[in-house]
Amino acid sequence: MIEKIVKICNKAGLHTRPSATIVKMAAKYESDFYITKDGMNINGKSIIGVMTLAAEMGSELKLTFDGPDEEQAAKEIINYFNRGFDEL
């Protein structure tokens, strides 16, 4: 299991477009993927869950990856967060 704290660094925050991208990325992997914020645990493969997560610029999220391909999944998704969802 991999756990990682990430920070939202783009201005618009985790809005619809990056939510969709993250869910699509997660869907490619067998591993479970969860996002935790303020004690709330969201399945990262559920678009409606990710969309309803209010994550503004500056907020911190915990990402959890668990499964056979957790390393690749973590690499791709954490990278996307760090790139500010390609909106920097």
Added chain:
Amino acid sequence: MKNFSQIFKEADNKIAGLAAAPGIAIAKVYLFMKEKLVINQGTITDVIEAQKNLEEALTKSKKELNKIFALAAEKMEGTRASIFEAQLMILDDPVLKSNILKRIEKEKKQPEFIVHDEISKYQRRMSVFSESYMNERAHDIEDIKNRIIRNLQKKGWESQITNNMIIISDTLTPADMILFSRCNVKGFVTDHGGLTSHAAIISRSLNIPAVVGTHNSTSKIEDGDTVIVDGFHGYVIVNPNEEQLDFFKRKAKKLTELQQGLLKLRDVPAETTDGREITLMANVDVTGEMDVVFTNGAKGIGLYRTEQILDELIEFPTEDEQTKIYANLSSRIYPDTVTIRAFDIGGDKFKILDFTEPNPFLGLRGIRLLLKNKPLFKTQIRAVLRASKEKNIYFMLPMVSTIFEVREAKALIKECKEELKNENINFDKNLKTGIMVEVPSAAVLIEQFAREVDFLSIGTNDLIQYLIAVDRGNDLVADLYQEFNPAVIRTLYHIINGSYKEGKTVSICGEMAADTLAIPLLVGLGLTVLSLSPTTIPYAKRIIRTISYSNAKQLAEECLSFSTEKEIIERIERFFKDNTITRTRNII
């Protein structure tokens, strides 16, 4: 014996509205409350069936979204497109779906309740956060939730509406009307909408009595009530007493006799007493109404509204599907002609989700949308060409406002012809192409437009709306929507003259042609082709056969000199009296 005005005066159980489609209907009502989403919380017995219904509703929602997206794609770049994509993804959300399926099985409640409850949980979570930040997403989720529930309920509606009912609703879309027309509905009553709303137009073409713009019928009428719909006078009588029932039953019987008499006119020409022949063609909305076209003796189809195809098919129709529909139309109407109007979408006719324009009637609609969405437009042009082998198809462009649009559309038609030639596909090389004259700029420049095209057709509904600057769907200003406004009559005169000057045929296909009061005036203004709802053709023919062209011409000349609508209407009413023509509502 009492007459209508006495009956209405004494009735304290009446609701007044606009007389949208003639006829009298007496039946039990079905209250169609689709705008207010009422969630059925009832329990179910068949879990498998409920789960299957959910799957079907999800699939249908996906198809609808895909169609909307196909229409809006080119204009909706980037962010808007991703919102659409997210909505589609919600329909496939594995977590959401499995939770809903599990709950249906466990709680044995209606799937619409579970869907509502489950998605609302997410919405509640969002509402905790600052509004502006989440607003847009909240809206998207609300949208998709309602779409799924609507599709779940649609199945329910279809099974609930038994035959021979009167539908009471706040508004009705063309898609609703199609659904109902398959259930042998007896009448329509709506809270909103004017005489040119879709509910009104489609009721007329289906020959189903309708009263629209009643403001409050949905709150005054309850499920299980019996009502009388008087589509001649625009009244609805709720739970009629013996006397009212008797009166209207007698009137309905008389009306049936009259209509049968009118049908005898089917095979006689619509000719004035002094020998001027008027061609009466049909406006066609629903493919199923072709039989009505023939029984009413239409000489071809003057307006085939293709938007209907979009409503009927859940997904966007392919070139082959369209070709099949148009070719079938062509062969059924042969040797008469059919004028196919390109998709007139946008405005009020086809609401494109996620694409809210501040002023849809002044926005991307008709030819404007088609030219911005060329692949879509070309699909239709190619289909029309491929169906045109019998040479009885005309092609018409809607909402044209500049010459440039006509030229651009013609260039696209040429391009499609070249393509088909290279593919060795047969088509009418001289496919007649025309425009709707419904925007004032096209009316003013009529001669210039006439030089560009083979024919012109006046769309009075929009023309009046744009000329008088009145929203035709807004019953607050419905009284300003004046068919007989002197500005309208003079504009018609200008269009007709300008077209003739360039040697082009001009017809009228707006609802004005279905107004019996307008017919002598339209004939007098020089029109020889009128296209109208098929069921109104016999009424129009009856009037034409009793008037003379020279009298009608004189009437038109006088009307052109008036400065108020009132004067014109009074003059026409006098014309009816002088020529001893009685309007249908006064015969029965």
